[in-house]
Amino acid sequence: MTKLPMRRLAERAAEEDLLDVAYTTTDSPFGRLLLAATPKGLVRVGLPNQDADELLVDLATRVSPRVLEAPAQLDDARRELDLYFDGKLDRFDLPLDWRLSDGFQLRVQKAIRRIPYGQTRNYTEMATKAGNDRAVRAAGTACGRNPIPVVVPCHRVLRSGGGLGGYGGGLPMKRGLLELEGVLDK
């Protein structure tokens, strides 16, 4: 198999503003994650149970078809996620691109981002923070549609009664993340 000069191609594409979506995959204790970024910041995190090919097609449709595998563009995100999964980082400091969300969902997701490490909120609190305390169900939907899970920690949002609620990556992963952060006992 010929070695293609992919790294240099991605660098030149970035220099010429042609790299609209850079992506890579990275390993986590829960399986492989897909990371995708625009020049503005991290735009999508795909969880292990989600089909990476489908996510890329979705990005090509909703952001730009100029989608390239470009691991170097995601070095910072990968490094922070590695530290987080090692329990050595409690706050992500990554630029984010929110373009896949808008309106009430975006307000909920931005509020989720501010929930501190190791703490939890419930869906009612998130609805209130987003400016509509009666839109509890919509707040739940907004959590479920979080395009940047883990970094935007929707796993910290639980049911009001204390139940785990749902998680796009499956409940074992939600439980695992809460154990990692010391919210739940292992």
Place this chain on the structure above:
Amino acid sequence: MPPFQLLIDEHGNEVMAVLRGAVGRDGADDCFQDTFLSALRAYPKLRDAGNLRGWLLTIAHRKAIDHHRARGRAPLPVAEVTETAVEDPDPDDGVWALVGTLPPKQRAAVTLRYASDLPHAEIAAALGCSPEAARRSLHEGLKRLRKELR
């Protein structure tokens, strides 16, 4: 449009093989990047995703021609092939080195036909000539190769 990376995954190796045939190993990496950068630039406005392979090979062909023009049509340094072992030996190297010495149209016709397996009509489209002229270039190129290889 599918994610651009899919085009590279599906056709990257073939584009590289064609470029190696057309410009040799040394120039192929640059031509490969130039090819996919041009494609990436035009991609969002592309109307027809029907023949992405032919489209890429056409761009690759143009980049190979640009490459030769930039070098003033200098002959490829094939005379310097040594008998010592080289990295990554390729059994076809000898033939492709000879292909590299053909005049541009013949060289392009031969690489598009045999490295990319394109039919005459697509070679003609890539070269911007009639299918008949493409067939002639291919024929002349093969004749010359046979003579050289004898």
